[in-house]
Amino acid sequence: MIDIADKHAASVADDILLEVRGLTKRFELGREWFSRTPRYIHAVDDVSFRVGRGRTLSLVGESGCGKTTVSRLILRLLPATAGEVIFEGKPVFELPRHELRALRQRMQIVFQDPYSSLNPRMTVGAAVAEPLVVHRQGRGRKLRERVAQLFELVGLDPDAMNRYPHEFSGGQRQRIGIARALVLNPAFIVCDEPTSALDVSVRAQVINLLQDLQRRQKITYLMISHDLGTVRHLSHDVAVMYLGRLVELAPTETLFKRPAHPYTQMLLKAIPVPNPARRHESLNLTEDEIPSPIQLPTGCPFHPRCPLYAQKDKPAVCREQMPALQPVSGNAAQVAACHFVDESVAHFTEPPAS
Amino acid sequence: MSEAPQATAEITSPELNQPLLEIVDLHTYFHSERGVARVVDGVTFDVPRGKTVALVGESGCGKSVTSLSILRLIPSPPGEIVSGAIRFEGRDLATLDAEELRTIRGGDIAMIFQEPATSLNPVFTIGDQLIEAIRLHRDLPLHEAQTEVKQALTAVSLNEPERRMRQYPHELSGGMKQRVMIAMALACRPKLLIADEPTTALDVTIQARVLGLLRHNQAELGMSILLVTHDLGVVAEMADDVVVMYAGKVVERSTAVELFAGPLHPYSRGLLSSVVRIDRPQRRLHAIEGHVPSPTNWPEGCRFKTRCPLAAEKCNAEPPLAEIQPGRFSACWFADQLVGLPPDEELTRS
Numbered sequence: 001m002i003d004i005a006d007k008h009a010a011s012v013a014d015d016i017l018l019e020v021r022g023l024t025k026r027f028e029l030g031r032e033w034f035s036r037t038p039r040y041i042h043a044v045d046d047v048s049f050r051v052g053r054g055r056t057l058s059l060v061g062e063s064g065c066g067k068t069t070v071s072r073l074i075l076r077l078l079p080a081t082a083g084e085v086i087f088e089g090k091p092v093f094e095l096p097r098h099e100l101r102a103l104r105q106r107m108q109i110v111f112q113d114p115y116s117s118l119n120p121r122m123t124v125g126a127a128v129a130e131p132l133v134v135h136r137q138g139r140g141r142k143l144r145e146r147v148a149q150l151f152e153l154v155g156l157d158p159d160a161m162n163r164y165p166h167e168f169s170g171g172q173r174q175r176i177g178i179a180r181a182l183v184l185n186p187a188f189i190v191c192d193e194p195t196s197a198l199d200v201s202v203r204a205q206v207i208n209l210l211q212d213l214q215r216r217q218k219i220t221y222l223m224i225s226h227d228l229g230t231v232r233h234l235s236h237d238v239a240v241m242y243l244g245r246l247v248e249l250a251p252t253e254t255l256f257k258r259p260a261h262p263y264t265q266m267l268l269k270a271i272p273v274p275n276p277a278r279r280h281e282s283l284n285l286t287e288d289e290i291p292s293p294i295q296l297p298t299g300c301p302f303h304p305r306c307p308l309y310a311q312k313d314k315p316a317v318c319r320e321q322m323p324a325l326q327p328v329s330g331n332a333a334q335v336a337a338c339h340f341v342d343e344s345v346a347h348f349t350e351p352p353a354s
Numbered sequence: 355m356s357e358a359p360q361a362t363a364e365i366t367s368p369e370l371n372q373p374l375l376e377i378v379d380l381h382t383y384f385h386s387e388r389g390v391a392r393v394v395d396g397v398t399f400d401v402p403r404g405k406t407v408a409l410v411g412e413s414g415c416g417k418s419v420t421s422l423s424i425l426r427l428i429p430s431p432p433g434e435i436v437s438g439a440i441r442f443e444g445r446d447l448a449t450l451d452a453e454e455l456r457t458i459r460g461g462d463i464a465m466i467f468q469e470p471a472t473s474l475n476p477v478f479t480i481g482d483q484l485i486e487a488i489r490l491h492r493d494l495p496l497h498e499a500q501t502e503v504k505q506a507l508t509a510v511s512l513n514e515p516e517r518r519m520r521q522y523p524h525e526l527s528g529g530m531k532q533r534v535m536i537a538m539a540l541a542c543r544p545k546l547l548i549a550d551e552p553t554t555a556l557d558v559t560i561q562a563r564v565l566g567l568l569r570h571n572q573a574e575l576g577m578s579i580l581l582v583t584h585d586l587g588v589v590a591e592m593a594d595d596v597v598v599m600y601a602g603k604v605v606e607r608s609t610a611v612e613l614f615a616g617p618l619h620p621y622s623r624g625l626l627s628s629v630v631r632i633d634r635p636q637r638r639l640h641a642i643e644g645h646v647p648s649p650t651n652w653p654e655g656c657r658f659k660t661r662c663p664l665a666a667e668k669c670n671a672e673p674p675l676a677e678i679q680p681g682r683f684s685a686c687w688f689a690d691q692l693v694g695l696p697p698d699e700e701l702t703r704s
């Protein structure tokens with residue numbers, strides 16, 4: 001139904017579609033009146049990864065750890081402080097305007113907040129058609145047909161095209177955002193929480209759709225999601241971020257069966273199970289303040305909350321040295337940034353099935 | 355929770371046994387040149403004191419419109435609360451005047467909106483907005499309000515609350531904005547919290563802390579919660595009762611424990627079996643076939659019949675929301691046959 005727009009794509013060594021190297025972003029905060037030096041939010045710090053064509057990499061981590069910022073940097077919606085992004089062999093940050101424009105047809109984004117990403121005075125049909133119009137790829141009846149087709153694909157009634165964003169429910173708006181990202185047949189889509197407002201059944205439909213498109217057209221996804229069930233189902237690899245840094249990167253099944261970093265383990269244990277008989281009796285309230293990207297902890301950024309650090313009687317190395325990403329138990333496909341990674345991975349026991 | 359008239363019960367039961375919120379046969383419609391969209395079409399349920407009721411259902415089925423109707427926040431025109439009663443502590447919110455309603459909003463009843471971006475003002479700092487919200491309902495000097503705001507932000511696990519107070523909404527991440535909304539809602543110590551998808555932008559560890567905070571406030575202050583959510587894990591974690599909506603109507607009402615043990619409506623069963631199970635990977639996800647019909651054009655009879663594996667001739671007549679077992683209601687002609695069926699057993703017409 002959607003034809004392959006991929007035919008003239010440059011073939012890249014190893015078929016790596018996207019490579020991110022040393023990506024860093026600091027936001028300047030207002031100066032305190034008594035201080036000369038500005039303060040920064042270290043939103044993203046030295047992040048590197050690669051995504052192969054037709055594959056899905058998921059980015060997970062704590063709220064505020066820098067996931068959305070990474071995606072905005074990749075698409076050049078925000079200038080980076082340092083680092084580079086290579087897309088289809090081209091350095092994204094150095095591209096001149098006209099080439100950037102061509103690139104923007106091939107990279108799309110589903111924004112985290114569907115409401116603020118839609119123009120309230122534009123009908124949703126016009127919003128979905130806009131990328132086609134901007135890139136001069138369709139007009140008149142053809143345009144309408146293409147937009148109607150996308151509405152159906154994401155499970156919306158094409159008759160709703162002439163309505164305005166505020167007339168839709170949260171989940172309907174989210175699907176409008178997805179339709180808009182798909183309309184140009186891009187090679188790469190960043191999906192920032194694409195299904196968070198969808199009920200489980202519509203979510204399953206949308207996920208199946210994304211997977212079908214990937215199989216048919218080799219679309220590459222960078223998924224950002226807090227829904228770890230969806231992440232496990234959809235991704236080939238998973239990258240875990242904590243306070244702006246990558247702390248673990250591994251093939252999906254490895255990560256879920258044998259998470260290595262203490263933060264990843266903490267995350268997996270907190271997943272709520274749809275079974276009231278298995279309620280967490282006391283939800284985690286006692287932990288103290290969450291460390292901030294403004295005043296980063298010294299050494300390993302996770303040490304103030306790390307159970308292994310506490311259990312090992314607070315080794316100085318965790319407070320003093322930043323751990324680098326290293327292979328887990330000699331397996332180069334799984335890397336984690338922890339001084340005691342082999343010990344940590346041995347500790348983990350999978351929670352029982354519900 | 356009974357469908358039967360309650361006139362006699364009201365006299366005998368002491369006030370505290372009465373639910374905090376009662377919604378009776380609520381109808382909220384939207385008018386347009388395309389016709390009348392009967393978006394909420396006869397919704398009845400209670401929120402008992404100190405309890406959590408979860409409202410679940412398909413995207414677009416009317417959950418947000420139901421919650422907005424409680425506080426009369428439906429844009430009108432085109433929206434209209436056509437009929438129904440919304441009793442809060444015995445008073446009918448549907449007939450209160452604007453002034454009385456204003457004191458209740460954000461005071462006795464607080465609301466966390468589904469999209470935080472729509473309710474935070476982009477031109478004011480987080481701190482200013484929170485301080486104003488608190489002082490609107492509580493008579494506090496500025497510095498005390500500031501302290502309270504700081505505590506409220508810490509309680510939702512926001513780091514460096516003082517600096518965050520000086521930031522503008524666009525400088526916060528999606529989940530941070532959501533937590534600011536939660537802090538704002540809780541700061542006024544409401545009796546009823548209406549939370550529309552309050553944790554969608556939170557990772558599971560922060561979510562656990564926020565849910566813990568809600569439970570804590572519930573235990574300490576006796577707060578009731580109406581929780582709208584798609585996350586059935588969160589429902590299982592929090593809810594005492596569950597109300598399942600489909601196409602503008604309540605199709606099932608039950609305690610959470612009983613619902614998860616075996617739903618009594620084919621839609622609820624489809625919903626539960628569509629959960630992406632983290633512990634049981636599948637090749638292709640299960641979804642309920644087909645799409646919801648349009649609210650300007652609901653099918654006659656049972657609105658689920660176009661997608662229901664059990665649909666039969668009888669379903670062309672509308673099934674009433676009937677008490678199938680004590681305290682368990684289902685609007686399906688075949689609900690009796692579903693009693694005792696485990697949740698993952700596939701439905702077929704016998």
Ligand SMILES: Nc1ncnc2c1ncn2[C@@H]1O[C@H](COP(=O)(O)OP(=O)(O)OP(=O)(O)O)[C@@H](O)[C@H]1O
Nearest residue numbers: 027043063064065066067068069525526527528529
């Ligand atoms: N425009 C901005 N100005 C200042 N700080 C910003 C800006 N955008 C983001 N930040 C800060 O950068 C950090 C990372 O934010 P980001 O939105 O990338 O987080 P996230 O991982 O997407 O979180 P969430 O899961 O909650 O959406 C946060 O501390 C946030 O406050």
Ligand SMILES: Nc1ncnc2c1ncn2[C@@H]1O[C@H](COP(=O)(O)OP(=O)(O)OP(=O)(O)O)[C@@H](O)[C@H]1O
Nearest residue numbers: 167168169170171384393413414415416417418419
């Ligand atoms: N202002 C409006 N004008 C016209 N129709 C509206 C308006 N607001 C909502 N609707 C319609 O009412 C129906 C119910 O919307 P509502 O927001 O209550 O859904 P919901 O159950 O909260 O869905 P979601 O889970 O996707 O948030 C939808 O079909 C929507 O298109």
Ligand code: SF4
Nearest residue numbers: 300303306318338339
């Ligand atoms: S380096 Fe130390 S503090 Fe950091 S995760 Fe490993 S054990 Fe924990």
Ligand SMILES: [Mg+2]
Nearest residue numbers: 068112527528
């Ligand atoms: Mg984000």
Ligand SMILES: [Mg+2]
Nearest residue numbers: 169170418468
């Ligand atoms: Mg909604």
